[in-house]
Amino acid sequence: MKPITGHGLDDVLAWRASGPVRVREFLADAQAVAALLPAGAGVLNLCEDRYHFAVLFAACLLTDKVSLQPSSHSAETLQRLAQEHPGCFAVVDGPFDVAGLPSLPFPDLAALTRVSVDRVPEIDADRVVAILFTSGSTGLPQPHAKTWGRLVQNGRAEAVALGLDRRPHVLVGTVPVQHSYGFESTFLLALHGGCSFWSGKPFFPQDVVDALAAVPQPRMLVTTPYHLGTLLASGLDWPALDICLSATAPLCTELAARVEAHSGAPVHEIYGSTESGQLATRRTTAGAVWQLLPGVRLVQDADTTSACEGHVEGVVPLSDIIELQDGGRFLLHGRHADLVNIAGKRSSLAYLNHQLCAIEGVQEGAFFLPDEADRSADGITRLTAFVVAPGVSSRTLQSALRQRIDRVFLPRPLVFVDALPRNSTGKLMRSTLQALHRRYVGRGGDHDAV
Template sequence: MNLRGPATRLRDEAAAARILWAAGMVPRDPRRAVAGVRAVARSGPFGGLPAYCAAVHGDTPAVIDDRGALTFDDFAARTHRLADALRSEFPDHRRQPSIGILCRNHADALVTLCAAAAVGARVVLLGADFGARQVAVVAEREHLDALVYDEEFRSATAGFGGRRWCAWYDDERPADALDRLVDRGDPTPPPRPPRPASLVILTSGTSGIPKGAPRAEPRTLLLTAGLLDRIPLRGGTRVLLSAPVFHGWGLLVAVLTLMLGGTLVLRRRFDAVRALDDLERLRCGAFIAVPTMLRRIIDLGESIRTAELTALRIVASGGARLEPGLVREVSNCFGPVLHNLYGSTEAAYISIATPSDLAAAPNCAGRPTLGTALQIVDAAGRALPAEAEGRILVRTPAQIDAYTDGTRRSGADGFLDTGDRGYLDDVGRLHVSGRSDSMVVSGGENVFPEEVELALLDHPQIIDAAVTPVDDADFGQRLRAYVVGVGEGSPDEAAIRAHLAGRLPRSRMPRDVVFVDTLPRGSSGKVLRRTLDDLKEYHA
């Protein structure tokens, strides 16, 4: 068992400090550095972020969104105004307010997060694919006192009984506009909060109500350094952040980009044509996405090949599985710039595949990052050798011990069961095979739907696929495949079965093949399996 003792932790933190210095995370101007550190010491990592960035980066552009641009000075002033107003809204310092954020990608989503943290609030990030039922359950379970939301979610939040402020609206300014709070606030940095802020990130909830993963403000350099060691974000880079900021992947990149003095480009809704235009026109050096976004970009075809993308040196995917065919297509279009991050809400990120990793093994999730211990074990918890598939257990610098409902995740030895299964190859790269709990027993045979999905996606005329179990009177369960083809060239059911027959045993052949126009995916790119049966099918 690979347990990290004090000496190992000290060595890792020293390595992290060297990585952060080389990446330009540490300001070279001592006066700016001192001012920035004081801001973080006073208000915490999130609450002090705007003041830190203003001290270090000043009037350079911080965020470009659908409303325009904010400099770092503008970002700090707006955040401090909102923090001052929130202090007057919650004057009882004996009780920590709990503030939910239900917003898409725009500057005020980050302003709200930082302002709430600056007053010592408990911040809960809700997903943009939440409906009224999920909002209601989360609001009750997490004891939300207030909710900051975008106007499009007004109906989903209508049943919420606490205070509500609308952060984004398209037309007339509503009575509950967040702007009204900002307008009455003081732009000077707020005083030290009565208690440290806390953050709750919700699981993706692909099959039900998401759980809350609480996170204390980070007290380690490893979380930041581990990512920068593999994904070379650097100061001054314009980053098109299309992955949602309310999930861990997008939020971490947003914070790192701002700390480095880069510029975040945020759009409330992802549109492949506009994303390609942003990459070209704004000369973005990095594109941060989920796999479905990469697929839509690739589908633009000739437009990519004629675009001027010489500034682009990082394409990074996270949030959902990146299948090998898409890895090859992205690499062919953009060159050796693709990175693949594997992680979970509970563990933060676990491993990152670099372009060289993906060139050698397109289906890999890379190697564990600095400070992360990883084990592959069998059902009895015994460690397995290289190439042997088993359960993936991890210990990361930012994992949770329990959900907000009290359900524990980490074991007594500190390792967390990711719920995934996979193996390490002979050079230490992680390969994720699928969910540990997704095994289907059909006619006495053990079948994993992910194996069938990968075989389907290996067909050149299938662009998306999902496989799910359904009840069967004879076999207990059988597999149903949902397939998205490429239009007129889509294979029919006979062609699909012939394709699978050369790759899978008969026991893994899906009994049903359903052709659909698109698969329902959440904001993180994962298939929403609870809605698969509601899809409208067609016959190829």
């Protein structure tokens, strides 16, 4: 058995616009909401407010329900989940298209009748309490069950790795709490890592600044490279920041150094996946080496590296090319799926993206290798690159790229766009880049710019 939280009853767990929320109040809210939940084993926790999510998650713990947390909230995804989890229902705290799924609004907490709480309830460590979803090779949601005991270990391990067990921080997250990164680093890290969290999900730079200003120090911003870039570009002054944490995409050293110079706070990254959970951390400006979280181990069989032990559920193969080192350290050399082989020459999309984004005037960019069916009519493999670079010409960019990468990897075409189609965590999904390719390029596209 493991407690719902490692905090004491009078510790602060969350910060809302109305002020701090102590564990005693949080558990009373959870018990009150639990009494309102209808029958059904699966609950799609679609609450945007991080405190609402936390209360509903705890209510599910108290009523033996499972929190279903899809990475996509599209109508197709929600309808498929309804088919695969009969009797499930959604809970929402704002305007949301639930695609015909049975749903109910998150209740007005102030109107609920609460009972006094004198202890922290305990939950069976082996019980599946959450199912997170990724989109596999088919594009359909792939479920990954998480047991309570491993989730507790997860939150504790991250706290130790970042030193937050010794000095708890208030967590301000720009990422959705339903997704694995936000779930682990803004919720589990608070619940079992000794920290507390801000209830909102700021997105725009001014919102992030306001959220940081609303909570006391020490503060940790849990965010993405995309949000860090937009924050810096905004020119806003940031409230004092103690740690910055980034994930969902590689963070280049140059951007990390600029963030550290602007904020005075060290920038760390988290490495992991929905399947495995978070696995390792590094301070970006300190070098390329990653350090495993306490208890986690990596094993290799030929070209495949798998994660196991600690808070990892079973043995989970990873999608990345990894070079193991001593002492639980390792290097990442890109994803297997990112490797590009053209005319006998090899590179990776991550390396090409880094070279593209390092060119002066490029705000963001991404290379794309089309599927075989989408390639040119002559059957020759040609890379496409999508780029956001206002005021920079195609000729200038192509010339700069020739100085940085082999000619066989030069993009044909180089497509200028107003913005890249990132999802709510700042990721660029292959499916959206594929749609972008079909829209702008199509079969036989062989121009230098659009």
